[in-house]
Amino acid sequence: xxxxxxxxxxxxxxxxxxxxxxxxxxxxxxxxxxxxxxxxxxxxxxxxxxxxxxxxxxxxxxxxxxxxxxxxxxxxxxxxxxxxxxxxxxxxxxxxxxxxxxxxxxxxxxxxxxxxxxxxxxxxxxxxxxxxxxxxxxxxxxxxxxxxxxxxxxxxxxxxxxxxxxxxxxxxxxxxxxxxxxxxxxxxxxxxxxxxxxxxxxxxxxxxxxxxxxxxxxxxxxxxxxxxxxx
Numbered sequence: 001x002x003x004x005x006x007x008x009x010x011x012x013x014x015x016x017x018x019x020x021x022x023x024x025x026x027x028x029x030x031x032x033x034x035x036x037x038x039x040x041x042x043x044x045x046x047x048x049x050x051x052x053x054x055x056x057x058x059x060x061x062x063x064x065x066x067x068x069x070x071x072x073x074x075x076x077x078x079x080x081x082x083x084x085x086x087x088x089x090x091x092x093x094x095x096x097x098x099x100x101x102x103x104x105x106x107x108x109x110x111x112x113x114x115x116x117x118x119x120x121x122x123x124x125x126x127x128x129x130x131x132x133x134x135x136x137x138x139x140x141x142x143x144x145x146x147x148x149x150x151x152x153x154x155x156x157x158x159x160x161x162x163x164x165x166x167x168x169x170x171x172x173x174x175x176x177x178x179x180x181x182x183x184x185x186x187x188x189x190x191x192x193x194x195x196x197x198x199x200x201x202x203x204x205x206x207x208x209x210x211x212x213x214x215x216x217x218x219x220x221x222x223x224x225x226x227x228x229x230x231x
Contacts, residue, residue, distance in 0.1 A: 009101055009164065010101070010104065011101050011103040011104045012103050013103070013164045013165070013191065014102075014103070015190055015191045016185060016186060016188035016189070016190055016191075017102075017121060017165070017167070017188055017189050017194075018043065018121070018187060018188050019039065019042065019043060019046060019121045019122050019167075019182070019187075019188075019189065020043065020045070020046060020047065020118075020121055021046075021047050021049065021097070021118050021119065021120050021121050021122075022039065022046060022047070022048050022049070022120075022121065022122045022123075022124060023048075023049045023050075023073075023089070023094065023097075023098070023120045023122070023123045023124070023125075023155065024048055024049070024050050024054055024058070024123070024124035024125065025050060025051045025052070025054050025073075025088070025089065025124075025125050025151070025152065025155070026054050026124060026125060026126045026172070027126055027127060027128050027129065027149075027152075028126045028129075028172055029053070029054065029057055029172075030172040031172040031173075031175050031176070032054070032057060032058070032061075032172070032175075033057070033060075033061050034175075035124075035172075035175040035179070036048070036058055036061045036062070037061065038175075038179045039179075040062075040069065042179075042182065042183065042187045043187065045069070046069060047069055047070070047071065048069060048070045048071070049071055049072075049073050049076050049094075049120070050070065050071075050072065050073065051072065051073045051074075051081070051088045051089065052085060052088070055070070055072055058070050073088055073089055073091075073094065074088070076093065076094075077091040077093045077094065078115065079091050086150075087151075088151055089151040089154070089155055090150070090151055090154065092114060093111075093114045093115070093117045094120075094155075095154075095158055096110055096111050096114060096117055097111065097117055097118055097119050097120040098120050098123065098155065098158040098159050098162060098166055099158050099161065099162050100119055100162075100165070101162075101164075101165055102119045102165050119165065119166075120159070120166055121166060121167065121189070122166070122167045122168070122169070122189070123155050123156065123158075123159035123166065123167070123168045123169070124168075124169045125152050125155050125156050125168075125169075125170060126152070126170055126171060126172065127149040127152040127153065127156075127170075127204070127208055128147045128148070128149040128152070129147070130144065130147050130148060130149070130208065130211055130212060130215075131211050133147045134211075134215050140227060141219060141223070141224050141227050142227040142228070144215060148212055149208070153205045153208060153209070156168060156170055156201045156204065156205050157201070157202070157205055159198075159201065160197075160198035160199075160201040160202050160205075161198075163194040163195050163197070163198035164191065164194070166194070167189040167193070167194045167197055168194075168197050168198060168200075168201045169197060170197075170200055170201045170204045170205075171200070171204070174197070174200070178193075178197075181193055
């Protein structure tokens with residue numbers, strides 16, 4: 001079998017990157033209002049791509065002219081959300097923007113072919129609280145399973161993998177220091193900062209997956225079957 005080649009990055013990397021496009025989908029909306037306002041102060045033309053409750057919250061923050069700086073992911077991708085919110089951000093137009101090398105002509109061309117796709121400069125995502133759900137008395141296996149975040153970890157991992165070209169924030173406690181750092185660097189993220197943030201994101205997704213794995217390993221399949229109508 002011939003396998004695809006995973007190559008090294010072939011283009012130059014910019015140390016400092018301004019923030020033009022922000023992809024955000026947060027379960028915990030703590031501090032999101034001042035954070036959005038800070039980003040707007042830094043770049044009045046910043047564009048937020050968002051989903052669900054995060055989109056509605058940013059609408060409130062931005063006010064009457066929210067459409068100047070905010071777009072639903074479904075509008076950006078031209079792909080409606082799947083019923084139940086199961087598929088929102090899992091789309092080539094999103095992940096090409098996260099994983100693309102911004103100084104790679106082939107990647108620029110690929111994005112352009114995706115109906116005006118753009119590189120994403122910052123991902124702001126935190127995850128469904130799986131550990132909190134399973135700690136609640138009486139939580140069923142099915143409720144726990146339903147609270148496994150898929151799109152969130154995928155976005156975090158994509159942005160963290162491509163930290164030379166994209167910054168990632170995985171916790172509301174990080175917002176204030178992030179804003180301070182970029183203000184101190186000409187309103188740009190830096191390579192070193194993006195690497196540090198990538199380490200934090202991989203740490204969080206690793207812990208998240210281990211929590212899910214541990215919970216599944218504790219289950220008896222005979223008891224799990226009782227959650228479903230199996231034919």
